Amino acid sequence: FPLKTDLNAQKQQMSNSSSITEFLLLAFADTRELQLLHFWLFLCIYLAALLGNGLIINTIACDQRLHTPMYFFLLNLSVLDLASISTTLPKSMVNS
Incomplete structure (x- = not known):
């Protein structure tokens, strides 16, 4: 029976978790x-x-020769970088 108690204790330890949804710098x-x-x-x-x-976005959009898959992914990377830096850096600036 001690084995059963140990399994219950391990199950409780494994189910104990928390999730962070917000942080403040x-x-x-x-x-x-x-x-x-x-x-x-x-x-x-x-x-x-x-x-x-x-x-980067302007150059790829204006030059017809850069409408290839490689530059399409570079354009997407630039847009994602703009989105991520526009959400994190202003918060860092306010908290500094």
């Missing part, structure tokens, strides 16, 4: 100067990513 620094530095750094990274991905 805490401030990176306590001083105002470092917070502003992080904000401007994140803003520059965000603008560079927007500009780079925008140029």
